[in-house]
Amino acid sequence: MSERVYPPVIAAAKTMFRVLGLKIKIEGHEHIPATGGAVLSCNHISYLDFIFTGLGAHPAKRLVRFMAKKEVFDHRVSGPLMRGMHHIPVDRENGASSYIAALKALKAGEVVGVFAEATISQSFTVKEIKSGAVRMAVAAKVPLIPMAVWGTQRLWTKGRKRKLWQRNTPVHILVGEPMHPKRGDDYEQVAKELHERMQALVDRAQRDYPVDGTGQWWQPAHLGGTAPTPERAAELDEAERVERAARKARREAQKPQE
Template identity: 60%
Template sequence: MRDFVYPPVIAGLRTWFKLIDLKISVEGAEHIPQEGGAVLAATHVSYLDFIFTGFAALPVKRVVRFMAKKEIFANRFAGPLMRGMHHISVDRDAGLASYKESLRYLKEGELVGVFPEATTSQTFVVKEIKSGAVRMAIATGTPLIPMTVWGGQRLAGKGRKPELTKRHIPITVIAGEPMRPSRKDDMRELTTELQTRMHNLLDRAQREYPDQPKGEDDRWWLPAHLGGTAPAPETQVTGTDD
């Protein structure tokens, strides 16, 4: 698949990150295959998670095709970029077409990025996940790579005004060891295992994060169980806006 849009977008992002001195730490890039298809299943705490998840593939000189809601493709600014980078439009009321397109991409050897929680977590813990990532990996015989991103919510989190010029923010990206599901495996058990792996990666990223809140008003970006003021999981407002 030829890419004319992706390289300049990546270059632009690198420039932006340099200007705001964003500290991106990527661990586990060696788990992302240098060739062939794979499903990248990542946690979702910010609107920028797809950018940082994609950066984890750059060390192996690859790009990721993300599944994203169709409303982004309808935006007059973002839409042409999304189509130019060959991302996958998802209609939540009719998801079969996007599912089939994802399978085609995987069979053609592409990396497909998925956020199995289907919406951004305001509690900063992993919600119940959908089985789509597991189903795609089984159907195509491709590895399933659990991932986590932490820190992006400080720039663009759900329910807060974006602060895209905020400086010196650490971003942690971790790719875990690949799962290799087969048709013999129980899909529900695999989905539970994926959720557990995503949870463990996120918990580790949070506990090892190299920054702390600057006062009581800055504790909003930490989960409640780590002393933050994010809502507890049982009080999270669910939605379908991202």
């Protein structure tokens, strides 16, 4: 597989991080296997999470193939980059094709990155996750590795202006011990354990974070921040889903009738 795009992108990102003085801390990268397939399941709090999750695997000298929504691949700027880095497009209306592509990559020895919450968590806690990541790991017979990022939401997240040039922002990336689900396990129970492990990593990242988030929009409500509670965040997600469905219906209604 040609890697003409991915290494230069990583080099450019690391240069930008140095220029911005981002204080990046990576822990647990030794849990990522040096060879062979693996599924990385990370929390999702920022539009930049795939960059930092990939950076977390870089000390292990692994390139991560991320599953990302198809719209990112359709964009005239990000599309060629995503395809050049061999990421995996996810079509909400045809999930089977992306699942098959991910399995093929895993069986070929690739590391596949997933954001099991599906969308950005506006409460900055780990949302409910489905068992898709578990099923992929089982089908491909590879480890399932929980991850967490923290601090990325301060740079660019849903409902907030981008602050990509905010200097000296700490970003913590934590990699947990691998899980080894197998056929015959209760996949929903394994997904629950994955959720618990991801939340524990997020909790640790928050405890160790060197900036006090009390009263800040980027801090969870249960830690004294002003972010929406998980319940309020769920309401916001549902309102967004309804609006997205309405927009789609309007577009369909405007199409010429055959």
